[in-house]
Amino acid sequence: MVQVVGATTQQEVWVASRERKFIINEILLVEDQLRNSPRGEVIETYSFNRYIPLATETNGLIDEQVLAGLKAVGYSVDEEEINIAKLRIIGEISTPIGVGKQVRLPDFQEVEDLLVSNYPDYALTLGTIRGTGNLLDDLPGELSDTMCIYEQNAGIMPQDGVPFIFDYKSMNEYPHIGIFGGSGSGKSFGLRVFLEEFMKKRVPVVVLDPHWEMDFSTSFKGLPQERARDFSGEYKLFVVGVDVGVDFTDLKAAELVSLLGSGESLSEPMSNAVFTLHENKDSYTSFSSKLYGLITVMENESILNQDSAAIDNPREKEKIDYLSKLAAKYKDRVGHLSSLKGIAWRLNALEREGVFTAGTSPVEGAVMDGRLSVVRGPVKLLQVYGAYLLDRLYRNRRDYQDARQKGEPAKWFPPFVFVTDEAHNFSMKGERDSYSKRVIRGISQEGRKYGVILCMATQRPALLDDTVTAQLNTKIIFRTVRVTDINVIKEETDIGSEEARRLPYLNSGNAFLSSAITGRTIPIKIRCACTQSPHTQNPFEELEQVYFQQENQFWNIIKDKLPFSTNALHLVLGTISDELGKLIDHDQLIEQMNKLEEDGKVYAEKNPFGTTFHRSS
Ligand SMILES: Nc1ncnc2c1ncn2[C@@H]1O[C@H](COP(=O)(O)OP(=O)(O)O)[C@@H](O)[C@H]1O
Numbered sequence: 058m059v060q061v062v063g064a065t066t067q068q069e070v071w072v073a074s075r076e077r078k079f080i081i082n083e084i085l086l087v088e089d090q091l092r093n094s095p096r097g098e099v100i101e102t103y104s105f106n107r108y109i110p111l112a113t114e115t116n117g118l119i120d121e122q123v124l125a126g127l128k129a130v131g132y133s134v135d136e137e138e139i140n141i142a143k144l145r146i147i148g149e150i151s152t153p154i155g156v157g158k159q160v161r162l163p164d165f166q167e168v169e170d171l172l173v174s175n176y177p178d179y180a181l182t183l184g185t186i187r188g189t190g191n192l193l194d195d196l197p198g199e200l201s202d203t204m205c206i207y208e209q210n211a212g213i214m215p216q217d218g219v220p221f222i223f224d225y226k227s228m229n230e231y232p233h234i235g236i237f238g239g240s241g242s243g244k245s246f247g248l249r250v251f252l253e254e255f256m257k258k259r260v261p262v263v264v265l266d267p268h269w270e271m272d273f274s275t276s277f278k279g280l281p282q283e284r285a286r287d288f289s290g291e292y293k294l295f296v297v298g299v300d301v302g303v304d305f306t307d308l309k310a311a312e313l314v315s316l317l318g319s320g321e322s323l324s325e326p327m328s329n330a331v332f333t334l335h336e337n338k339d340s341y342t343s344f345s346s347k348l349y350g351l352i353t354v355m356e357n358e359s360i361l362n363q364d365s366a367a368i369d370n371p372r373e374k375e376k377i378d379y380l381s382k383l384a385a386k387y388k389d390r391v392g393h394l395s396s397l398k399g400i401a402w403r404l405n406a407l408e409r410e411g412v413f414t415a416g417t418s419p420v421e422g423a424v425m426d427g428r429l430s431v432v433r434g435p436v437k438l439l440q441v442y443g444a445y446l447l448d449r450l451y452r453n454r455r456d457y458q459d460a461r462q463k464g465e466p467a468k469w470f471p472p473f474v475f476v477t478d479e480a481h482n483f484s485m486k487g488e489r490d491s492y493s494k495r496v497i498r499g500i501s502q503e504g505r506k507y508g509v510i511l512c513m514a515t516q517r518p519a520l521l522d523d524t525v526t527a528q529l530n531t532k533i534i535f536r537t538v539r540v541t542d543i544n545v546i547k548e549e550t551d552i553g554s555e556e557a558r559r560l561p562y563l564n565s566g567n568a569f570l571s572s573a574i575t576g577r578t579i580p581i582k583i584r585c586a587c588t589q590s591p592h593t594q595n596p597f598e599e600l601e602q603v604y605f606q607q608e609n610q611f612w613n614i615i616k617d618k619l620p621f622s623t624n625a626l627h628l629v630l631g632t633i634s635d636e637l638g639k640l641i642d643h644d645q646l647i648e649q650m651n652k653l654e655e656d657g658k659v660y661a662e663k664n665p666f667g668t669t670f671h672r673s674s
């Protein structure tokens with residue numbers, strides 16, 4: 058029997074039971090017809106017995122009133138085992154619940170409205186709701202057996218509760234997602250699950266992948282065949298500077314300034330110089346010729362003092378004419394030589410990365426096609442390029458929507474989702490302005506109008522630009538240990554102090570989802586992904602595997618050549634090296650043989666002339 062034994066506030070009551078241990082996050086129903094049988098979530102649990110007594114003065118958790126309540130309903134405090142839980146009532150009730158009211162586990166139908174807002178066919182199946190294991194048998198077919206769960210110690214397990222299904226279409230009203238959590242807490246894993254679900258629904262997504270981990274070609278190890286899914290054809294991998302880049306001819310001067318500014322803003326003089334030099338439709342060559350031409354002139358003024366008519370070499374003459382024209386047109390307006398050199402240096406750096414060799418059209422094509430684009434590159438470059446790319450795609454979408462609004466003909470460009478890890482680098486809190494920060498800020502505030510949604514993951518929410526954080530209507534919070542980050546999370550979400558206290562101890566893959574879409578904080582466990590990164594192998598297991606293979610190979614080669622003696626090694630060294638495909642010398646061979654002896658595969662017979670190795674048994 059479970060009963061109400063006290064109340065802290067109208068929304069929070071204490072319940073107690075002799076037999077039943079409470080499970081964190083489970084939902085219980087209070088039998089109270091007058092108040093429409095309110096339901097509540099278990100947010101704290103305790104067990105007391107005579108060895109951990111309840112009524113000691115050191116126990117500040119349970120107040121006098123609860124003790125009185127326990128006694129009133131017949132508990133002999135200090136003598137029997139008592140399980141106690143704090144129940145947070147969901148939804149409003151007008152008057153406090155009285156002591157003595159019965160509490161029980163609800164049927165699925167009695168809590169369905171709290172747990173399920175949509176079905177897998179129409180929304181994203183991200184995982185399960187924690188504390189709902191006892192509702193499993195009650196679930197309708199559409200919600201049963203929809204996924205696997207992964208436990209680090211136990212491996213792949215069946216669905217362990219009510220599915221958490223994220224109604225992504227509601228992002229139309231409440232856009233943008235934040236994914237917060239310390240290193241190893243499950244962000245990348247969670248992002249992968251999000252991306253898989255978006256692919257299933259054919260939502261165009263662009264993800265920046267600085268860690269080269271977002272590949273979907275490898276099935277999750279051990280996943281049952283019927284859960285596996287082939288994502289080939291649904292995503293494309295692009296490398297910045299190889300498959301995608303900047304179409305220089307399409308650049309506006311302001312964009313070039315932003316690109317050259319890299320992580321920060323370009324200095325005022327450099328920015329002015331770019332605006333002066335750059336003309337619409339400039340190619341990389343035409344722009345850089347102007348730049349280098351002016352640098353030549355400014356470094357060596359005397360070059361223009363020559364009389365070009367007196368120069369014989371026609372190419373030399375042409376060059377002098379070009380430089381004179383350049384100087385006449387720009388020299389007084391571009392500022393200092395040092396600014397031009399700064400620009401040249403930055404332009405060169407981008408050029409060397411191959412940024413100007415390809416354009417954005419491959420990604421635009423994939424977005425149009427409703428596919429996932431994985432964009433890879435060095436972190437620093439990805440930050441600048443990502444901003445440029447996002448800005449482009451966003452503009453395409455805006456141009457389309459704006460034109461349509463005005464009734465003008467326009468080429469369709471779809472709404473899309475933009476995803477990035479390490480989002481704090483992209484949009485850093487503080488004074489410093491950056492290209493990516495401007496773009497992300499703009500979209501966080503206006504993207505909703507155009508159906509452009511951000512999904513920002515970071516291990517340092519405290520470093521993320523406040524303006525952006527405030528616009529993330531859904532936040533998924535994994536294990537977080539740093540106090541500064543926990544404080545930001547407390548401020549920016551509606552998670553309660555009980556949840557905040559649990560944040561440092563969450564297992565990888567467990568999270569609290571706080572969202573305007575769900576209305577209340579929901580404890581979830583992210584499902585097992587269908588795929589895994591090709592390089593998630595434990596590095597130590599990898600070492601073992603490689604060495605094991607090498608030893609095996611060596612054994613296979615050596616075993617037919619036994620027995621041989623150390624004073625006749627020269628007879629076998631050559632063939633062994635040939636078969637191994639690499640040179641092995643006398644000492645290395647002896648070392649390997651000693652290892653085989655330790656393993657019991659060979660035994661060594663010592664004699665006056667050396668050692669002879671024999672095959673064991
Ligand atoms: N949903 C999950 N279910 C089970 N294990 C998980 C889950 N998420 C993460 N893990 C485990 O934790 C490890 C680290 O997760 P990862 O997503 O790489 O962390 P992060 O990106 O936050 O640093 C994974 O390799 C996996 O073993």
Ligand SMILES: [Mg+2]
Pocket residue numbers: 241244245246
């Ligand atoms: Mg990660």
